Amino acid sequence: MKLGVFTVLCADKPFDDMLDYVSSKGLEAIELGTGGYPGNDHCPIEELLDKPSAQQEMKQKLSDKGIMISALSCHSNPLHPQEKMSVPADTLLRKTIKLASQLGVKVVNTFSGCPGDHEGALYPNWPVAAWPPDYQEVLKWQWNEKLIPYWKEINDYAAANGVKIGLELHGGFSVHTPATMLKLRKACGPAIGANLDPSHMWWQGIDPVEAIKILGDADALHHFHAKDTIIDQQNTNMYGLTDMTPYTELRSRAWYFRTVGYGHGRKTWADIVSALRLVGYDYVVSIEHEDGLMSIDEGFSKAVENLQPIMLREPVGEMWWA
Known part of the structure; x- marks a missing residue:
């Protein structure tokens, strides 16, 4: 098992400086954004795709530092009902899969996307209630008409390129729980799996250790993010866990992200790492820093200190002994 980082937190640093910074922390892996929400500061896809010399230069720099790429990430919404959003997201995903194959990177991380509720919709519709029955009809239409056909095609494309897809289980997208992850995988194929982030499990009331066991037992755990969450019970009593308060208003939110160890203690994180070993996950734990109470360097450094x-x-x- 290796400790790594999602390098979007170093977006202000050139590639070489980012590698020096990551290496100085004793890390062995990086996760690179190729576009979408993460941006592409360290992996400009058009400068690398189908360009062996540029790829070799990147590989050499990584080798010199003893660092591997755990995943390429292009989180976006390829099922957005507006084509101006979905078409670029789909194009980026396919290019990222191809680049990952050319670089020898095992995993591409993204979101499942979330469609609208009919062909003429303008915005995504994320059903989170079983009743009134309208929501069940929306959910059925989304899965049968949008999610399954799209991800079947992507599963086959990824498999043909020798790449796995790590879908981040994230609220606001159709795949956001172990159950929805396994439902999509069963319908579409084994190249589809999870990029599991405990922070998104905690705010949904899911125990990350149990989520690891569920996904690991199904061989559906393709990548892992290390990020923490704290639940503010007083604000939860007011707003509930589907709180729409902006992320910037931490004092009023029901929950918010923390760096590793500042939402849950080291014993909890030790249990998480042990669960990963228990289900046979021997890949990368990739730190993602989104802590609104700490600077980038302090939050990242404390995550490393708590995980190492x-x-x-x-x-x-x-x-x-047995």
Whole structure:
């Protein structure tokens, strides 16, 4: 298991400076954005795709620092009902899959997307209530007409390129729980899996350790983000966990993101790392920093400090005592 970082937090640093910074923290992996919500500051896709010399230059720089790429990430909404949003997102996803294949990167991370509620819709519709029955009709239409046909095609394209898709289970998108993840995977194919971020499990009331077991047992855990969340019970009593208060208004929100160890203690994170080992996940734990109470450097540094002592790096070997 390796410790890495999603480099969007270093967007102000050129690629070489970012590598120096990450290396100085003792990390072994990076996750690079190719566009969409994460931007593409360290992986300008048009400068790398189908360009072997540029790719080799990047690989050499990574090799010199002893760093690997855990995933390419292009989080966006390829199922947005407006084509001006969905078409660029789909094009970016396909290009990212192709680039990942050319670079030898195993995983492409993104969102499942969220469609509208009919062909003429302008905005996504995220049903979160079982009743009134209208929502069930919306949900059925979205899955049968949009999600399954689209992701079947992407599953086949990714598989043909030797790449896995890590869908981040995120509120506001159709795949946001272990159940919706496994439903899509069953309908579309095994190239589809999860980029599991515990922070999005906690605010939905899901235990990340149990989510890891569910997804791991189904061989559907393709990548892992390390980010924490705190629940403000007083604000939850007012707004509920589907709180629409802007992320910038932390004092009023029901929940907000924290760096690792500042929402849940080291024992909880040790349990998470152990669960990853338990289900056979031996890939990268990628730090994502979105803590509104800490600077980038402080939040990132504290996440590294809290994770380094609990990472499991050595093979288990034989149970000599059993």
